[in-house]
Amino acid sequence: MDVIIENLPLYWEGFLRTLFLSVVSGIFALILGTLLAAARVSPVAALRGFSTVYVEVLRNTPLTIAFFFAAVVLPRLGVKFEQFEVAAIIALSTYTAAFIAEAVRSGVNSVPVGQAEAARSIGMKFSQVLSLIILPQALRTVIPPLINILIALVKNSSVAGAFFVLELFGYGRQLANANGDAVITVLLGTAFFYLLLTVPLGILANTVERKVAIAR
Amino acid sequence: MSSVLYDVPGPKARRVSLIASIIGGLLILGLLAWVVMTLAQQGIFEGRRWQIFTRADVWRLLGNGLGSTLSAAALAAVIAFPLGLLLCLLRISDAAVIRIPMRIILEFLRGMPVVLMMLFILLGFGTSAFIAVVAGLVLYNAAVFAEIIRAGIQSLPKGQREAGLAIGLTSFKSRMLIELPQAIRRMMPSLVAQMVVLLKDTSLGYIVAYGELLRAVQVMADFLGTQYLFPIFFVAAAIYIAINISVSRIAVWIERRGSRKAAGGVATANTTADLQVGHAGPV
Numbered sequence: 001m002d003v004i005i006e007n008l009p010l011y012w013e014g015f016l017r018t019l020f021l022s023v024v025s026g027i028f029a030l031i032l033g034t035l036l037a038a039a040r041v042s043p044v045a046a047l048r049g050f051s052t053v054y055v056e057v058l059r060n061t062p063l064t065i066a067f068f069f070a071a072v073v074l075p076r077l078g079v080k081f082e083q084f085e086v087a088a089i090i091a092l093s094t095y096t097a098a099f100i101a102e103a104v105r106s107g108v109n110s111v112p113v114g115q116a117e118a119a120r121s122i123g124m125k126f127s128q129v130l131s132l133i134i135l136p137q138a139l140r141t142v143i144p145p146l147i148n149i150l151i152a153l154v155k156n157s158s159v160a161g162a163f164f165v166l167e168l169f170g171y172g173r174q175l176a177n178a179n180g181d182a183v184i185t186v187l188l189g190t191a192f193f194y195l196l197l198t199v200p201l202g203i204l205a206n207t208v209e210r211k212v213a214i215a216r
Numbered sequence: 217m218s219s220v221l222y223d224v225p226g227p228k229a230r231r232v233s234l235i236a237s238i239i240g241g242l243l244i245l246g247l248l249a250w251v252v253m254t255l256a257q258q259g260i261f262e263g264r265r266w267q268i269f270t271r272a273d274v275w276r277l278l279g280n281g282l283g284s285t286l287s288a289a290a291l292a293a294v295i296a297f298p299l300g301l302l303l304c305l306l307r308i309s310d311a312a313v314i315r316i317p318m319r320i321i322l323e324f325l326r327g328m329p330v331v332l333m334m335l336f337i338l339l340g341f342g343t344s345a346f347i348a349v350v351a352g353l354v355l356y357n358a359a360v361f362a363e364i365i366r367a368g369i370q371s372l373p374k375g376q377r378e379a380g381l382a383i384g385l386t387s388f389k390s391r392m393l394i395e396l397p398q399a400i401r402r403m404m405p406s407l408v409a410q411m412v413v414l415l416k417d418t419s420l421g422y423i424v425a426y427g428e429l430l431r432a433v434q435v436m437a438d439f440l441g442t443q444y445l446f447p448i449f450f451v452a453a454a455i456y457i458a459i460n461i462s463v464s465r466i467a468v469w470i471e472r473r474g475s476r477k478a479a480g481g482v483a484t485a486n487t488t489a490d491l492q493v494g495h496a497g498p499v
Contacts, residue, residue, distance in 0.1 A: 041221055043221075043222045043225060043229070043233055044233050044236045044237055044240065045233065045237050046236065046237035046238075046240035046241050046244075047236075047237075047240060050240065050244060056461065056464075057457060057461075059464070060412070060416070060457050060460035060461045060464055061416075061453070061456070061457055061460070062416040062417070062418075062419035062420075062430075062456060062460070063416070063419070063420075064419035064420055064422050064423070064430055065419060065430060065453050065456060065457075068422075068430060068433075068449070069449070069453070072445070073445065073446060073449055076258075076442065076445055076446065077254060077255065077258055077260075077446070078254065078257075078258060113220050116220045116221050117220060120220075120221075120222075120223070125222075126221060126222040129221055129222070130221065134221070151327075155327075155328070155329040155330070156329070158329035158331050158332060159329075159331060159420070159423070161331075162331070162422070162423040169329060169331065169332055169335075172332065172335070173335060176335065176339050183339040183340050184336070184340045187332065187335065187336045187339070187340065190332060191324075191328050191332060191336075194327065194328055194329060194332065195324065195327045195328065198326075198327035198328075199323060199327050202323070202326075202327065
């Protein structure tokens with residue numbers, strides 16, 4: 001227990017960096033993912049094709065490969081980062097965006113057909129149908145899966161710890177190496193901080209799911 | 217392709233769409249061209265960099281890495297699935313003494329990063345990297361499998377269990393003979409999709425120094441020289457992604473086949489659609 005209390009400032013710093021990575025990547029991924037989903041259902045074939053290929057490839061790329069590419073291969077190719085956080089955010093948000101696009105697309109498909117027909121029959125064009133009628137309803141149904149994706153994002157941000165970013169996992173690993181006699185305590189401490197983020201999010205997802213289920 | 221979201225395009229819309237497609241295609245081509253130019257400036261396309269692939273030992277090392285990846289994933293999947301079934305049965309047990317601690321354990325396992333679990337087992341129990349990777353994957357995925365199967369059982373009509381109990385089956389027999397077969401068949405797409413996640417997560421072994429595919433790339437780049445990093449990485453990533461896409465395709469195929477066969481005869485098109493929304497796919 002002493003190890004955790006002594007190193008509480010380090011844990012806290014790591015926790016904040018994990019939070020920072022998750023929030024920033026989450027925002028980028030939400031924007032990119034929604035755009036990709038809109039492209040996926042759009043009338044323009046090139047957009048549909050691009051979105052399909054992007055989602056298919058990124059969803060099947062192991063996150064470690066994405067990180068390795070952003071943090072090790074890109075700098076070799078001349079794309080230098082001042083901080084490795086940037087590489088981590090690029091890897092996390094491009095990876096997560098693919099999953100968000102899939103979730104939003106399935107949400108779009110879940111909106112009753114009559115909604116789109118009604119919107120079209122009063123003369124709305126595609127962009128209006130999508131942004132005023134379909135997406136607001138779709139986003140509501142996809143909130144629980146979206147929260148689950150964000151939970152996964154928080155957990156996935158731990159991979160950044162292995163690629164030069166000192167976040168929760170990075171500090172946990174450092175502390176575990178420094179305190180060889182208290183490895184289990186140190187790592188349980190790290191786990192506790194992760195659960196501090198993921199468990200409330202999980203409860204939130206369940207609550208929202210129940211609310212939405214009643215509304216429909 | 218017709219969609220309810222927009223009219224069947226007329227001549228003008230088709231023209232606009234064609235122009236937009238061409239512009240979009242040009243933009244993507246431009247981006248690709250920029251990438252290729254940047255790569256060419258780094259000398260990536262010089263033949264000698266790719267000549268290493270004529271060497272048998274490079275392929276042998278890549279093959280070894282791939283073998284390690286696949287064997288860890290296969291072993292983990294084989295152990296995780298029955299364990300997930302067991303955890304699921306405990307999680308929905310009638311006895312609160314079993315159910316509630318189980319729920320906490322599952323929440324704990326699902327809420328932790330897999331890589332942290334691997335490190336925990338590696339350092340905490342001093343195991344080999346292989347055991348750490350497999351055990352980490354087993355613990356996490358068993359918890360996820362348990363939750364997926366539980367969702368499947370809960371999606372069954374109540375009457376299934378009631379009928380089982382009414383004809384005199386014990387609670388356990390009703391679960392094993394009536395509910396689980398239907399639940400597993402119904403959740404097959406999610407289960408296979410989770411297998412893809414498991415396969416992908418094997419790459420986390422790189423972080424705990426397990427000699428899988430990505431580690432093989434790193435080792436070769438260190439050994440042969442960093443100028444070979446990009447070619448080797450490119451080939452390894454392509455292999456990884458190709459395998460994952462194939463397994464994902466199997467998941468899609470099972471899903472199609474499943475919805476045609478209307479899983480177990482009780483699922484309606486409606487419930488499968490609901491499930492798809494709820495499970496937009498594991499991450």
